[in-house]
Amino acid sequence: MSVPAAETTAAMDFAQEGATYAQRQAVATELVIFLGPAYENASADQLQPVATMLRRALGENTARALLSYPVLDPQAAAWELSGVALQPYLPSARLQTFLVQTATAYVDLYEVMRAHAATCGLLLGAEAHTLEPAAVAALVEAVISGSADLAMARYAVGPNEALINASMLHPVSRALFGVKAAFPLGLDLALSARLAERMAGAAQRFTAGSQPEAIMWVTSEAAVAGYTVAEVSVGTRELPHPASADLSAILSTTASALFSDVEAKAAFWQRVRPPSTLLTIPAVAPVSAAAEPVSEAEISELISSFRIGYGNLHEIWSLVLPPQTLLGLKRLSTTSFENFILTDALWVRIVYDFVLAHRLRTINRSHLLGSLTPLYLAWVASHLLQGRSAATEDLARAFESDKPYLVSRWRWPDRFNP
Numbered sequence: 001m002s003v004p005a006a007e008t009t010a011a012m013d014f015a016q017e018g019a020t021y022a023q024r025q026a027v028a029t030e031l032v033i034f035l036g037p038a039y040e041n042a043s044a045d046q047l048q049p050v051a052t053m054l055r056r057a058l059g060e061n062t063a064r065a066l067l068s069y070p071v072l073d074p075q076a077a078a079w080e081l082s083g084v085a086l087q088p089y090l091p092s093a094r095l096q097t098f099l100v101q102t103a104t105a106y107v108d109l110y111e112v113m114r115a116h117a118a119t120c121g122l123l124l125g126a127e128a129h130t131l132e133p134a135a136v137a138a139l140v141e142a143v144i145s146g147s148a149d150l151a152m153a154r155y156a157v158g159p160n161e162a163l164i165n166a167s168m169l170h171p172v173s174r175a176l177f178g179v180k181a182a183f184p185l186g187l188d189l190a191l192s193a194r195l196a197e198r199m200a201g202a203a204q205r206f207t208a209g210s211q212p213e214a215i216m217w218v219t220s221e222a223a224v225a226g227y228t229v230a231e232v233s234v235g236t237r238e239l240p241h242p243a244s245a246d247l248s249a250i251l252s253t254t255a256s257a258l259f260s261d262v263e264a265k266a267a268f269w270q271r272v273r274p275p276s277t278l279l280t281i282p283a284v285a286p287v288s289a290a291a292e293p294v295s296e297a298e299i300s301e302l303i304s305s306f307r308i309g310y311g312n313l314h315e316i317w318s319l320v321l322p323p324q325t326l327l328g329l330k331r332l333s334t335t336s337f338e339n340f341i342l343t344d345a346l347w348v349r350i351v352y353d354f355v356l357a358h359r360l361r362t363i364n365r366s367h368l369l370g371s372l373t374p375l376y377l378a379w380v381a382s383h384l385l386q387g388r389s390a391a392t393e394d395l396a397r398a399f400e401s402d403k404p405y406l407v408s409r410w411r412w413p414d415r416f417n418p
Helices: 005-015 042-062 104-115 134-145 163-177 193-209 218-225 248-265 296-318 324-334 344-360 365-370 372-386 392-400 403-411
Strands: 031-035 065-070 082-088 120-124 150-155 189-192 227-234 278-281
Touching: 005 104, 031 042, 031 104, 042 082, 042 134, 065 104, 065 248, 065 403, 104 120, 104 193, 120 134, 120 193, 134 150, 134 227, 134 278, 150 218, 163 248, 163 344, 163 372, 163 392, 163 403, 189 193, 189 218, 189 278, 193 218, 193 392, 248 344, 248 365, 248 372, 278 324, 296 372, 324 344, 344 365, 344 372, 344 403, 365 372, 392 403
Parallel strands: 031 065, 031 120, 065 082, 150 227, 227 278
Antiparallel strands: 120 189, 150 189
């Protein structure tokens, strides 16, 4: 998303002042609680529910915390709301993405943390007031105690929810980087000062290239740095909905970010390493979320979309996928509704070959990522038909087992040309 020139200039002028506004107001604090673009120019009424939740979460430690939220007026005064100290900050870019934490969030968080000499930064997403106070307390404690440099939230979701994460983001991150955190794209997470600094450095490569909404993979950065990761069970919370209902655009953006991160860190994941230690913290009792009912008509529509895609995109897929995979898709395209199963082994090969094609630019990247959608819909249809509540764990193991295939193709792509 392009940023208006006037806003960019204002942000640069503000950032280049001899002492930034945040620094002029700086008071040493232990914890910075950072709210992103969903809270831009938030009123007292909008911030009060978050402040109430934080008071319950932090108790007497609230006095050592600072709640930072974005404003467009750098001269706005810091004030207090029901006992929680507030510190406005000027965002370095105007954003519309509320679903995950992006490059700008990590840059701005580090600037506020540095100004206040904070040892822990807590990033909270939209609808943060719906988080359980015990979960927020556990995220903070894991970092402030020194147990971990990164504390990630594990949400209770139904077996038919968060399927892009279940089908690709979690299993690929786990297989290649050895971090078993269930949701590697953070919405609510706590970082140590040194990880915040590392993330800001990585994020500046995107913000300097006019990509303020670039998706950042904090779990892989932590893995490469050798930092300890904790996962906190936070139960259910209200999750923000995407501004666009265009599944293909969401899938393309997310997959592109994942594939680019895999490419950037290839030197790390190609080496054999023991899995990272994941500290698990059951802050909120596990909740078994019920599966939302899906009708046969809806599943049939998914299968139909795959079959149409097979007819229209077969030539593109033939440039990306090996003959054995293409044969599996051909058989799947003629399989009856009752027997429609896209096996874990086939899906793993599809994803790994798309990762490689993205790196090699076998075809235009936008065309490549667009052609992934019908294949993903086939996976979803198969997942729904099988009712696999344990699919995430099984699929992650399949990605781990087949990692040598990706390593071989990465090192010697010509030897495995389709």
